[in-house]
Amino acid sequence: MSWFSHYNYWIVIFLMMIGLYIVICRDNLARKVIGLNVFQTSVFVLFISIGAVRGATAPILAEGFTEYANPLPHVLILTAIVVGVATTSLALALIVRINEAYGTIDENQIQAKDGDG
Amino acid sequence: MLAVTAIALLCVRGLFVASMLTGIYSLLTTALFVLLDAVDVAFTEAAVGAGITTVLFLAMLSKVSARHNDSSTLNFQPLPFLVVILTGALLVYATRDMPEFGDPQAPANLHVAPKYIKDGKKETGVPNLVTAVLASYRGYDTLGEVTVIFTAGVGVLLLLGRKRRRTSGESGEE
Numbered sequence: 001m002s003w004f005s006h007y008n009y010w011i012v013i014f015l016m017m018i019g020l021y022i023v024i025c026r027d028n029l030a031r032k033v034i035g036l037n038v039f040q041t042s043v044f045v046l047f048i049s050i051g052a053v054r055g056a057t058a059p060i061l062a063e064g065f066t067e068y069a070n071p072l073p074h075v076l077i078l079t080a081i082v083v084g085v086a087t088t089s090l091a092l093a094l095i096v097r098i099n100e101a102y103g104t105i106d107e108n109q110i111q112a113k114d115g116d117g
Numbered sequence: 118m119l120a121v122t123a124i125a126l127l128c129v130r131g132l133f134v135a136s137m138l139t140g141i142y143s144l145l146t147t148a149l150f151v152l153l154d155a156v157d158v159a160f161t162e163a164a165v166g167a168g169i170t171t172v173l174f175l176a177m178l179s180k181v182s183a184r185h186n187d188s189s190t191l192n193f194q195p196l197p198f199l200v201v202i203l204t205g206a207l208l209v210y211a212t213r214d215m216p217e218f219g220d221p222q223a224p225a226n227l228h229v230a231p232k233y234i235k236d237g238k239k240e241t242g243v244p245n246l247v248t249a250v251l252a253s254y255r256g257y258d259t260l261g262e263v264t265v266i267f268t269a270g271v272g273v274l275l276l277l278g279r280k281r282r283r284t285s286g287e288s289g290e291e
Contacts, residue, residue, distance in 0.1 A: 009212040024197040059246040069154035071246040086269035
């Protein structure tokens with residue numbers, strides 16, 4: 001077993017950790033949503049790379065092909081992408097509301113205003 | 118390349134630049150999905166990830182006035198960085214038990230996928246297996262997905278609609 005047979009997982013983990021770091025370290029709420037998106041995409045890539053089969057083709061039945069990639073992860077990720085957009089839109093709507101209520105979308109400033117009154 | 122864009126996303130100033138970079142990031146993900154034989158997923162990611170998400174971000178930015186545009190550089194914080202590195206190291210350690218990339222004998226490829234590939238055409242009459250599984254075998258998932266989207270839509274309308282009633286005449290998106 002060679003070391004490079006797992007590089008797809010390493011890419012996924014790298015992207016995931018960047019997303020996590022953005023979520024933790026950025027005070028701007030919109031930035032946090034972007035970080036969540038990056039994290040989410042890394043999970044998509046994980047599932048799709050699990051479904052990939054060496055020497056296979058896209059899972060559309062056709063003459064002359066016998067090896068197909070696993071269609072099940074594709075279906076799950078299709079659903080997940082659409083749900084991800086739904087949650088992103090909800091988060092962005094929340095940001096707009098927070099901006100109306102507090103006049104800022106910076107986490108520290110929001111907490112400071114909460115502390116005042 | 119995806120990793121480079123992600124790092125740029127981490128470091129870049131200005132929300133507008135960041136949301137544009139999100140679109141580029143989605144596009145690169147789409148290319149990766151095509152390489153991994155997931156054409157249907159690539160379609161969806163291109164339309165939804167690169168398209169709608171960018172539009173949503175731009176709509177949000179137009180609502181949130183530009184003076185809050187964060188121009189703060191990323192100041193290095195050691196404790197979260199340590200947490201992130203530790204988590205990443207643990208996950209890398211865990212991949213030692215995972216099957217190799219593209220292994221046809223991986224557990225994920227042995228359970229129901231062969232049945233879908235063998236009987237899918239006969240049982241559903243759709244040559245595209247992703248469509249067959251999505252609409253036929255796992256139709257309830259899709260129903261649940263529609264429910265989630267409906268709930269999210271109602272949530273967005275509730276969050277943004279109240280303001281519109283209070284200050285009438287303002288045009289809202291969504």
